[in-house]
Amino acid sequence: MNRPPAIIKLKEIGEKIMEHLGNRENINCYIGSNSATPTASIEALTDFIKNDAGQLPFMKMIHILLQGPVPYVEEGLQDRIKAYSIFSVGDVRRAADEGRAYYLPCTLGNMDRLMGKGCGYEIDLVIMKVRKNDQTGEYSMGLSVDAIHAALETATLVIAELDPSMPFTQGQSVISAQDIDYLIEKDIQPVYTFDAPDFENLGNEERRIGEMITEHFLEDGMTLQVGLGKIPDAVVGTIATSGYKNLGTQTELYGDGLMYLQKKGIITNKAKKINTGYSTTSLIMGSQDLYDYVNMRSQVQMRPCMYTNSALKIQACGPFLSVNTAIGVDLSGNVWADFIDPSRYYGGVGGQPDFVRALSHKRYGTPIIAMKSITNRGKSKIVPACPSGITLTASAYDGVVIVTEYGIADLRDLPTGFKGLAIASISHPDHREQLLKTIFDDPRMTKPKGFSLDKIPPGVTLYQGKISI
Incomplete structure (x- = not known):
């Protein structure tokens, strides 16, 4: 009854x-x-x-x-x-x-x-x-x-x-x-709202990262997962003016950026192979405009995170582009996002490993870890080795692409020494020489034939645009 x-x-x-x-x-x-x-x-x-x-x-x-x-x-x-x-x-x-x-x-x-x-x-x-x-x-x-x-x-x-x-x-x-x-029914508090990003006025470092991602990895009809933060916002802002069309969305978190692209008709979900016509997400967080937009809107469909982050579902939506950020990367290709160091817990692994592992084969798409090369205090986010005692969101054996404001390090298929050279090559100039010296002095980091510090190593695409920093 x-x-x-x-x-x-x-x-x-x-x-x-x-x-x-x-x-x-x-x-x-x-x-x-x-x-x-x-x-x-x-x-x-x-x-x-x-x-x-x-x-x-x-x-x-x-x-x-x-x-x-x-x-x-x-x-x-x-x-x-x-x-x-x-x-x-x-x-x-x-x-x-x-x-x-x-x-x-x-x-x-x-x-x-x-x-x-x-x-x-x-x-x-x-x-x-x-x-x-x-x-x-x-x-x-x-x-x-x-x-x-x-x-x-x-x-x-x-x-x-x-x-x-x-x-x-x-x-x-x-x-x-x-x-x-x-x-x-009574005395409850309203939902939490957050200011929408200004997608047209972002920092130069973030804009460079966004420009490289859209230029080298995006194509018409792709399905997107884009996290929250200044760098993912820059990716959204770049996509908005890049001329791509019929993009789709399958994500754990739908925010103002994805709404921005959907309102512009750039995200249509028409090319998605599953949930065709719908943006699928397990969470929504952002501005009041966002909440008004998704209210009773059938084109934005909620699913459990075990569905949105399922490897089979992500792969079925390929070609797929996943953009997340991290706290740090080491020269072996390990990535971490839930700890700053063993004594400072930051947040959690979230869904980053789900998308990284689902896209480990190139046939399905590209998992990108995008981050600025240094912290606000000038400390390098690229280090010789990850801090002992922390968990990783992507390991050296995961096929990820690292993007900083200085370039792209596509680590897929690279052996250890090549990975280190590629990652060091897109580090901040203030720290690059020391990182390269670390690789040069470490016999475990087997160097490519004809190795030279003045050559661009395999897997690296340096920034060639016009945005200065």
Whole structure:
């Protein structure tokens, strides 16, 4: 029998969890993420835990990136509630660095291995946001589908904030009233919005990177995955004026840049071999204009991240161009994006390894790691060896292409010494000589026949444009 969700007040959230799950030793709770973070529910649950005299079972909070305050990672609550974060910023990042939260390394495409049925974090409780379609009675998870479907498969309790500020998105974001046990209608906080990038006024270094990527790797009909940040924004800005057409999108995160190209008619998805006509994504994050654009728009379809980041689905959309960024690259071709060093956790591996591995064969497309050659403090992002004790988002055996403002290092098919020379050749001039000396002095870095430091090594295309830095 169809039944509507029961309406509860925000302050009742802890009592309902206790009523349904109070007999458990632990409660595995999955939290909706990113722009659709249910902050009011997180705060209400934390207040309940602080005041319930220890009655609620220990809670494991499983999630990817949460926006806004996350008070349950405060000092002193670790024995009652703890974050198991797959991607983090802000409060959760600080807590992980200080030992008050767990970083749970996992790519977005493989999250069901953590919390699917019979897995180590099989979900008991889901807390998320939804938007209702008053005409159909259906609910949409709006801006965040991520891995919620995997969580719903085993959850015995589902609590949702009914948020009119969230767009009603199409695709696998749509669920029925029967999937929700309780709705919270009052005192919730709106979705998180962010300023849209200025795609026409970007830094020269970023513009050079964008120019090289579009000139050397893009072609009509390609499918795109473009991350967020100044460099991916520069790629979008360059694509917008480059004359390419009938591009498609399959991505874990759809932002203002992809909307910008879709509005211009550059992204049409007509050439995609699956989900033809639709941009597919598991998350949406950006400006209010973006949220207005995706509201009820059938051309933007939500899918779980296990679908958007599936190697088979990515390969089926080929030829594919994936553009992500990183914290650093070493001379062996190792790439890292989730740690600055072993003592400083930065965020998470996200979906970067999913796209890198899916595109390891050239027949499917190109996985690009694009980054500026130095930090804002002038420190080289290209180093002889990756910091000991960190995880990698791409390894030396993955076929990636590195792009900096100085050029392209296509590492696919190159042996170790060749990789090192190619990467060093696109490093910042202030650091290049020392990096090349490191390769020259290291017998493990076998040099090509006829090796000379004044030659452009195999796999390298230096920047030849007109943008000065």
